[in-house]
Amino acid sequence: MPSPSVSIIAGIALIAAAVYKFIIYPAFLSPLSKIPAANWSVHFSSLWINYIRYTNVENATVFELHKNKGPIVRMGPAELSVNCYEGGLKTIYTGGFPKTEFYINRFMNYGNIGNMFCFIDSKTHSTRKRMLSNIYSKSVVLASPTARATSKAILYDRLLPIFQKSSDSKNAIEVHSLDYAYAMDAFMAYQFGLDIGSNFIQDVEKRKWYLHLFFSRRPYLFWTTEVPTFTAWMHKLGIRLVPQWVDNATVALENWNLDICDKAEALLSSPAAASTPAISYPAIYAVERAKFQKADIKPPPQMTAKDPRQTYPRRLDIASDMYDHNAAAHETSGDTLTWLYYEMSLRPALQKQLREELLTLDPPILFPAPSAHFELPDPKKVDALPLLDAILQETLRRWVSVPGGQPRVTPGVCSLAGYDGIPGGVRVQSAAYVLHRNPEVFPDPEAWKPERWLDASVDELNEMRRWFWAFGSGGRMCIGNNIAIHSMKHAIAAIYTNFTTTIVDAEGIEQDDGFTAGPKGNKLWLQFHHV
Ligand code: HEM
Ligand SMILES: *[C@@H]1O[C@H](CO)[C@@H](O)[C@H](O)[C@H]1NC(C)=O
Ligand SMILES: *[C@@H]1O[C@H](CO)[C@@H](O)[C@H](O)[C@H]1NC(C)=O
Ligand SMILES: *[C@@H]1O[C@H](CO)[C@@H](O)[C@H](O)[C@H]1NC(C)=O
Ligand SMILES: *[C@@H]1O[C@H](CO)[C@@H](O)[C@H](O)[C@H]1NC(C)=O
Numbered sequence: 001m002p003s004p005s006v007s008i009i010a011g012i013a014l015i016a017a018a019v020y021k022f023i024i025y026p027a028f029l030s031p032l033s034k035i036p037a038a039n040w041s042v043h044f045s046s047l048w049i050n051y052i053r054y055t056n057v058e059n060a061t062v063f064e065l066h067k068n069k070g071p072i073v074r075m076g077p078a079e080l081s082v083n084c085y086e087g088g089l090k091t092i093y094t095g096g097f098p099k100t101e102f103y104i105n106r107f108m109n110y111g112n113i114g115n116m117f118c119f120i121d122s123k124t125h126s127t128r129k130r131m132l133s134n135i136y137s138k139s140v141v142l143a144s145p146t147a148r149a150t151s152k153a154i155l156y157d158r159l160l161p162i163f164q165k166s167s168d169s170k171n172a173i174e175v176h177s178l179d180y181a182y183a184m185d186a187f188m189a190y191q192f193g194l195d196i197g198s199n200f201i202q203d204v205e206k207r208k209w210y211l212h213l214f215f216s217r218r219p220y221l222f223w224t225t226e227v228p229t230f231t232a233w234m235h236k237l238g239i240r241l242v243p244q245w246v247d248n249a250t251v252a253l254e255n256w257n258l259d260i261c262d263k264a265e266a267l268l269s270s271p272a273a274a275s276t277p278a279i280s281y282p283a284i285y286a287v288e289r290a291k292f293q294k295a296d297i298k299p300p301p302q303m304t305a306k307d308p309r310q311t312y313p314r315r316l317d318i319a320s321d322m323y324d325h326n327a328a329a330h331e332t333s334g335d336t337l338t339w340l341y342y343e344m345s346l347r348p349a350l351q352k353q354l355r356e357e358l359l360t361l362d363p364p365i366l367f368p369a370p371s372a373h374f375e376l377p378d379p380k381k382v383d384a385l386p387l388l389d390a391i392l393q394e395t396l397r398r399w400v401s402v403p404g405g406q407p408r409v410t411p412g413v414c415s416l417a418g419y420d421g422i423p424g425g426v427r428v429q430s431a432a433y434v435l436h437r438n439p440e441v442f443p444d445p446e447a448w449k450p451e452r453w454l455d456a457s458v459d460e461l462n463e464m465r466r467w468f469w470a471f472g473s474g475g476r477m478c479i480g481n482n483i484a485i486h487s488m489k490h491a492i493a494a495i496y497t498n499f500t501t502t503i504v505d506a507e508g509i510e511q512d513d514g515f516t517a518g519p520k521g522n523k524l525w526l527q528f529h530h531v
Pocket of ligand 3: 059060061063064403433510511512513514517
């Protein structure tokens with residue numbers, strides 16, 4: 001047994017070592033200690049940042065901090081917020097810093113099945129992304145017979161009749177939920193074909209069911225996303241921070257998506273597959289399925305999950321991506337459309353100006369269709385309209401639907417925003433909400449001004465494009481941006497060719513806080529009028 005004095009000396013040494021490791025080093029000696037701190041406590045603990053996240057004030061807090069402290073701020077013992085281009089976006093995102101566990105905790109589907117969005121390992125990620133990058137590329141989207149045929153059906157048979165009815169009856173409509181429905185239907189029609197994909201525009205009950213399950217889980221995501229270990233521990237102790245019904249809601253949504261994948265699989269493995277008309281072709285599903293079949297001739301071992309649910313090859317791997325993509329599609333594009341209609345509804349003169357541009361399309365998107373053989377104009381022409389483009393671009397800037405931090409981890413010692421010697425393993429993130437409000441790049445940043453994209457000089461435009469971050473940047477940039485822009489532009493074009501809109505109730509149009517974030521009031525009531 002050691003003598004008491006030896007124990008005391010050992011105890012003192014242990015305390016001194018702890019004081020050095022947890023207080024002196026992080027607060028005074030670590031290279032991170034030189035960086036402006038969000039709060040004195042962040043040098044030693046993550047309590048402050050977790051509290052900010054838990055109380056849903058991350059955006060507001062981060063925005064104010066950067067205004068006062070410059071482009072880089074320490075948010076925790078091993079966490080930085082960085083909002084600038086040089087030494088920021090360029091180093092972290094173009095430079096390919098890996099994603100963090102945040103994505104696994106939040107975006108893995110079917111329990112343990114990864115997908116393109118959440119893979120951390122760069123080889124696994126790039127193998128998956130290469131499978132899908134062609135079908136999502138701008139040239140393929142704009143030339144796709146499936147996208148063209150389904151766009152016409154969704155606009156003419158589902159969406160425009162609703163606005164016509166509102167104009168005829170002088171009854172206002174709640175467009176926010178309809179925007180989610182349109183975004184989902186338009187995306188899933190490309191993903192799975194018109195018949196297998198959703199019909200949330202017309203099937204209001206199904207739409208409500210889906211959106212309720214999808215969004216009601218949101219308040220609980222903090223626990224599993226930001227403090228997963230603690231949450232798992234509490235669960236073991238019998239304390240559920242995330243209620244059972246939240247897990248059940250996730251399972252219900254996953255099963256809904258899996259059922260749709262099974263239908264696409266049945267179609268593609270049937271003898272009739274080759275004669276499927278473009279409008280019914282599951283364009284995205286078919287590509288991932290075919291790429292896996294090719295890759296699986298020599299299966300890479302990390303990709304072959306043995307799971308009784310894999311009733312046909314890659315059933316869950318494909319479903320995990322498909323789920324992630326349609327979830328990404330309806331929320332982001334739906335929010336964007338709502339804010340765009342809101343801004344347009346405040347500006348009758350701009351609506352008129354846009355309509356004049358839209359009427360130059362050949363043929364214009366007139367409703368009802370002027371003849372039985374009517375086809376939509378060339379999607380490339382829709383895409384190239386300058387005012388339509390500026391209006392959408394400005395909405396994606398001012399009302400960015402992924403406003404929150406996109407976390408990455410430093411891969412080794414690096415320099416950020418002028419600070420050297422930042423060690424590996426530090427969580428670093430930028431936020432589009434902050435980047436899009438740099439007054440040197442976007443003067444009067446709170447103002448929604450489409451003309452800023454039309455009047456800028458070449459140099460100004462280049463700088464604006466570097467700081468524009470609605471879809472992220474680098475190797476993990478959004479893969480769905482072209483199909484999203486395609487479907488949003490078609491809806492906007494179809495509406496403002498034929499109708500004008502005025503606001504009836506826009507209470508709560510301000511943006512919520514979050515990684516993805518829509519209008520706080522979750523609604524927008526508009527009256528439609530015939531031109
Ligand atoms: C207005 C519409 C959209 C916006 C604003 C948007 C925004 C973003 C952003 C900011 C990221 C980067 C996120 C991060 O790194 O944390 C991202 C990634 C991604 N988005 Fe989108 N998105 C939109 C539509 C879509 C659609 C329609 C799809 C369907 C395929 C999609 C699928 C993805 C995927 C798979 C990634 C991950 C890419 C990777 O890790 O390589 N998004 N999106
Ligand atoms: C630091 O954070 C604590 C807890 O949120 C807060 O009470 C305190 O006012 C903050 N201090 C500063 C200087 O911001
Ligand atoms: C973000 O923070 C700013 C500044 O505090 C605030 O005006 C704005 O409403 C916030 N937006 C969101 C999306 O929370
Ligand atoms: C969740 O699902 C399980 C299994 O289907 C069921 O037994 C349970 O009652 C559900 N719980 C809630 C709260 O919905
Ligand atoms: C569609 O647009 C044209 C011309 O802009 C207009 O004459 C027509 O009334 C519109 N259709 C509806 C249903 O309002």
